[in-house]
Amino acid sequence: MMTHTDAVLVVGEIVVDYTLAQHGAMCKLRLGGVVHAARGLWAAELEYSVAAFCPRYLVDEAKRYLTECGCKEFIWLGDVVGAPNVILIGDVTEVSHQGYEDLMRDTKVVKFHDPLPRLNGYQKILVFPGKFDINVLASAFSEEARFSFDIAYDLDDLSALEAFKERVQAVIISTSSSLFMKLGKDDIEGLLDAVRTVSPTVLLLKENRGGSRLFDLRDGVVEEIPATLGHTVNSVGVGDVYSAVMVGLSHKGWTQAAWRGCQAATAYSQSTFPDDIKRDMQRGFRLSLDVLQALGGTTLPWHDRQSYSIYLAGPDFSYVEKQELDRAADGLTYHNFRVRRPIIANGELKRPASESDLQRTYHMDCQLLKECDTVFAIPLDRDPGTLVEIGMAIEMGKPVITYDPRHENENTMVVVGSSVYSANLDACLNGTFNAIAGLRAKSR
Amino acid sequence: MGSSGSGHFSDYPGTKAKEVAGDGSGMAGGASGVDKCKQAFHVLLDDVGNSDFYSRFKNVPTAGAQLGILFDKKRVFAVDVNGFKVGALPTSFNYLVTCLANGVTYVGVVRSSAVSPVPTVDADFAPK
Numbered sequence: 001m002m003t004h005t006d007a008v009l010v011v012g013e014i015v016v017d018y019t020l021a022q023h024g025a026m027c028k029l030r031l032g033g034v035v036h037a038a039r040g041l042w043a044a045e046l047e048y049s050v051a052a053f054c055p056r057y058l059v060d061e062a063k064r065y066l067t068e069c070g071c072k073e074f075i076w077l078g079d080v081v082g083a084p085n086v087i088l089i090g091d092v093t094e095v096s097h098q099g100y101e102d103l104m105r106d107t108k109v110v111k112f113h114d115p116l117p118r119l120n121g122y123q124k125i126l127v128f129p130g131k132f133d134i135n136v137l138a139s140a141f142s143e144e145a146r147f148s149f150d151i152a153y154d155l156d157d158l159s160a161l162e163a164f165k166e167r168v169q170a171v172i173i174s175t176s177s178s179l180f181m182k183l184g185k186d187d188i189e190g191l192l193d194a195v196r197t198v199s200p201t202v203l204l205l206k207e208n209r210g211g212s213r214l215f216d217l218r219d220g221v222v223e224e225i226p227a228t229l230g231h232t233v234n235s236v237g238v239g240d241v242y243s244a245v246m247v248g249l250s251h252k253g254w255t256q257a258a259w260r261g262c263q264a265a266t267a268y269s270q271s272t273f274p275d276d277i278k279r280d281m282q283r284g285f286r287l288s289l290d291v292l293q294a295l296g297g298t299t300l301p302w303h304d305r306q307s308y309s310i311y312l313a314g315p316d317f318s319y320v321e322k323q324e325l326d327r328a329a330d331g332l333t334y335h336n337f338r339v340r341r342p343i344i345a346n347g348e349l350k351r352p353a354s355e356s357d358l359q360r361t362y363h364m365d366c367q368l369l370k371e372c373d374t375v376f377a378i379p380l381d382r383d384p385g386t387l388v389e390i391g392m393a394i395e396m397g398k399p400v401i402t403y404d405p406r407h408e409n410e411n412t413m414v415v416v417g418s419s420v421y422s423a424n425l426d427a428c429l430n431g432t433f434n435a436i437a438g439l440r441a442k443s444r
Numbered sequence: 445m446g447s448s449g450s451g452h453f454s455d456y457p458g459t460k461a462k463e464v465a466g467d468g469s470g471m472a473g474g475a476s477g478v479d480k481c482k483q484a485f486h487v488l489l490d491d492v493g494n495s496d497f498y499s500r501f502k503n504v505p506t507a508g509a510q511l512g513i514l515f516d517k518k519r520v521f522a523v524d525v526n527g528f529k530v531g532a533l534p535t536s537f538n539y540l541v542t543c544l545a546n547g548v549t550y551v552g553v554v555r556s557s558a559v560s561p562v563p564t565v566d567a568d569f570a571p572k
Contacts, residue, residue, distance in 0.1 A: 018450065029450045042457070061453060068456050230536065274457045275475035283481075283546045291545075294518050295538050 005123055007047040007072060008248045010034045011137065012128030013110075014054035014062050015085040015102075017236055019092050028234065028272055031058075031065055032087060034128055036237025037244035040264050042069040043278035044285070046248035049073040051119055053110050053132055055080045069274070075117050078132070083108035093426045094176075094208065094235040096331040105131075116140045124148075126247045128240065129155040138163040148200075148250075150243040152177050161198045168200040169250065172243045175207050175302045175336070185336075188303055192217075202254045204246065206239050208335060209433045210300035214258045223255050226297030228266045229430040241268040256289055263292070298430075300437040305336045308436045311372035313390065315383040316343040319351075324405040324425075325378045331429055332376065337436075339376075342368050366392070374399045374435050376428070377418070379409050390414060399435035403428040481543035484570035486555070489522055489531025492563040496529040504557040504565050505530055511552035511567050515541050522552060522567060531565050543571075 017032030034052055041048040049072045054062055056079055063074045083104035090099030102108075110132040119125075120142035127134060127149050141147075148170035149161060156178055161168065173180050173191070184191030184205075195203045196217060203215040207227075214223040246254075246261030267280040287295075310332060314325045332339045346364040349357055369375070375393040377400060379386040387409070393400045394417040402409070402418040403425060415421045420431030459474040492498055497505065505511070505524055513533075514523045520533040520540050533540070540550070552569035 027450060029453060030455055031453055065453060065456065068458075228538070230539070271476065272455065273474060273476040274455055276478070278457070279479070280542075283542045286545050287542060291517065291541065295541060297535075297538075 006251070007049055007122060008041060008124045008126055008244065009049050009051055009119060009122035010037045010041070010126050010128070010244060011051045011077075011119075012037075012053075013080070013085065013130040013132070014050075014052045014058055015087050016058070017087050017089060019089045019234065019236065022090070028092075030272065031062060032237060033085075033130070034240070035062070035065065035069075036240040036268075037126065037128070038066055038069055038071055039237075039274055039277065040241030040244045040268060041248055042071075043241075043267070043274065043281045044245045044248060044260075044264055045278075045282070046245065047072060048244075048248065049075070049122065051075040051077050051117070053078045053080055053130065055083075055085050058085065075119065076113070077117065077137075078110055078112040080131075081109050081111060089236055092234045092236060093232040095425045095429050096327065096334045112136055120145070124247065124250070126150065126244060128152065128243075129160070134160060135163045148172065148243070148247045150240065151179050152239070155179060156182060158183075158194050158198055165198050168198045170202045170204060170243075170247060170254070171195050171198065171200045172204045172206070172246075174239050175205065176239075180205075186303075204243070204258060205302075206242060207300075207302045209298065209430060210302060210305070210335075210437070211298060212242070212258070212262060213301060214254060216254065223258065224299050224301070225258055225262045226299040227262070227433075228297045229433060230266070230270060232269050232426055234272050235269055238265045238269045241265050259289055259292055260285065298433050298437045300433055300440060302336050304440055305436065306338045308374065308439060309338045309340050309372040310432070310436075311369050311375045311389070311393070312339050312341045312378075313369075313375050313386045313393075314378035315380050315386065316341055317348060320380070322378075322380055324403070325380060328376065328378055328403055328425055328428070331425060332432065335429070335433075337432065340368055340372055365389075369393060370396070372398070373439055374401070374432070376432060377402045379404060379414070380406065382408050387414070390417065394418075399438070401428050401431045401435060480539060481546065481548045482571050484568065485537070486566065486568050487522075487533055487537060488564070488566045490534055492531040492565050495521075495531050495563075497524060498530075498563050500528065502559075504559055504563050505554050507554050507556050509554045511554060511569070513540060513544065513550045513552070513569065515544055522565070522569075548572075 012034040015033040017030045019028040021027035050066055059076055066074050086103045088101040119140040123144050125145050125147045131154055146169045147164050147167055150172040183194045206212045209227050211227040212225045242261040242265035245264035246257045249257040249260050263284045264281050267277050271277050342365045377386055377390050390400055399419040402421045405423050407423055419435055422428050457474045510525050511522045514521045520537055521529040522531055523529055549572045550569045551572050552567045555566050555568050557565045
């Protein structure tokens with residue numbers, strides 16, 4: 001068998017991603033799963049092959065598409081039966097839970113080909129675990145093969161990687177993953193301890209809009225790689241592209257590889273057109289690492305977010321129609337922000353309220369506002385209390401992010417006084433990350 | 445009823461974007477035809493009061509004055525014809541660094557400006 005020393009072999013499942021049309025955004029039908037990583041490697045002009053599980057009906061389509069995307073070899077590892085391997089995607093911007101719907105997932109079964117195709121022509125392997133037993137694959141690789149694992153959804157325990165111990169280069173985890181929620185949500189040390197059991201060289205923790213951290217487990221050095229926040233067109237597969245490009249460039253050193261992976265991910269988030277992605281990625285790669293680092297971006301590690309309080313200003317009353325406020329609160333909580341809701345902290349007043357209750361609540365809300373580091377305001381129905389709180393926060397010098405989904409407050413004082421004013425939750429979430437990252441940077 | 449862009453995979457490299465016919469809302473193709481580097485933009489400059497230009501002249505460029513774009517290895521600035529920094533571009537314009545590194549240059553013109561109550565300059569830029 002021919003040996004592909006530099007090529008990355010991407011291992012995982014191929015699915016169909018279908019993004020539902022909503023809020024004026026167009027629907028999008030794409031091959032997903034490891035095909036996202038493949039697009040990223042093609043756009044980065046890195047050599048790669050794919051070994052994948054997918055339903056029989058997708059095999060020819062996947063081969064054809066991947067060939068057009070420069071894939072050297074497509075290896076069908078096995079069939080998927082009992083489910084179409086179709087994922088419906090609700091929220092492409094990941095302002096909150098992405099709402100992935102894996103159709104018929106409960107009846108899905110992965111059937112390995114017997115005998116397994118040989119994978120011993122590759123030394124640089126990137127595995128995206130799925131609904132298949134990784135250990136069954138272990139014997140198909142050569143002794144020289146080195147592995148990286150991007151663990152997203154289908155692996156809740158790192159003991160599943162023990163067959164690869166001492167041969168693992170990178171473990172890659174996102175803060176959106178169930179494994180992170182189990183091992184590292186509250187304390188990074190728990191995650192690091194678990195990861196050390198498989199002896200990788202590095203751990204990459206992808207922290208969504210707050211950037212990422214590369215932990216070099218040989219010397220304990222931690223590299224913070226900032227996010228470049230812009231208009232998110234589609235966040236699906238962005239993390240996979242980060243991992244693939246990083247692993248593909250690992251021969252340049254993990255730090256440089258991670259920065260380039262992050263650049264690639266940014267390009268992938270801003271378009272779903274592969275030629276656009278490739279053009280933008282190649283342009284970005286012409287910047288030196290020094291320039292890239294000097295430009296910076298948004299750095300706000302998951303575990304630091306709870307150190308800053310956000311005062312949620314809005315008509316958060318039980319009798320108000322406020323689905324936008326609830327969605328914003330969910331989004332902030334999803335991203336691990338410490339959201340302080342005065343109605344929950346200090347209670348909702350009876351209607352009509354007594355003068356003493358009004359006095360007491362006013363002072364408690366003012367105190368809470370003073371204690372918070374920033375304000376996220378949603379002035380639905382031009383709620384007068386919210387507008388007063390916006391004014392007070394501006395005067396206190398606190399960053400104010402005003403989310404005005406119904407375009408009701410397009411007023412000079414509100415628009416200019418706010419650090420960010422937008423009817424778009426994605427933009428307001430970016431603004432929140434930027435504002436708190438700024439406070440964190442000042443305090444260091 | 446009709447197509448909504450889900451009839452087949454269409455994002456093959458090397459194909460141009462087109463909207464899918466039918467009721468909905470699909471978009472096919474490998475390239476959108478849009479290039480951010482080649483788009484004109486309008487910007488309200490940051491830190492005009494701390495800029496080289498304001499520090500030197502205690503003034504701001506008047507409407508109609510010509511501007512250029514400079515990256516000083518740290519931030520992107522608007523500069524006057526003599527190279528004095530007039531103000532910084534917000535970090536959302538950092539993508540221009542990539543465009544400049546790939547040979548795209550920009551020319552701008554001050555749309556409006558004011559010295560008080562705070563020095564402000566807003567400008568229009570277009571690729572040359």
